[in-house]
Amino acid sequence: MAKFDVFGTTMIAIQHQDQWQLSIDSGLGLRRPVKDVVLPPSLDENELAQYLGDIYHEWATDRHPHIVKLS
Template identity: 45%
Template sequence: MSAYASSDNKRSNWEHKEHEVIRINVFGRAMSVRRVGGEWQLFNESQTGMCARVYDVVIPPELTEDELPGFLDDIYHEHASERHPSVVIES
């Protein structure tokens, strides 16, 4: 049995979300987060569809998807403005 499989052989939420792209608007900056190998990876997204990994920010692996906006708000709060006052999950 896989470490991610439950006793009734269904995939867990952890496995289901592996490599899923979560698009986040961080105070007007397009970013994305992916769950890879038990860790969160953060990326800057361009308008042309290219992305670049952000290595300077390490997201604690125990955070849930719902906790990502609060964590990124704490890290990037200096970028807040009247036009972009918060961090929002877009997808």
């Protein structure tokens, strides 16, 4: 599991059966699956931040200019 702050939105990527499943984390224990983005199964966890940045770059703001990997 990899957790990211994607320009102010917390997203979680879980690898299941060699496929990445992306969801938005509500912060309250609820996750909403992201169905309109497919993460290539060949990506490793270290490449996810760059890929998410390429997809969601329009979400960037002065307050949230980067993607941050969360622990």
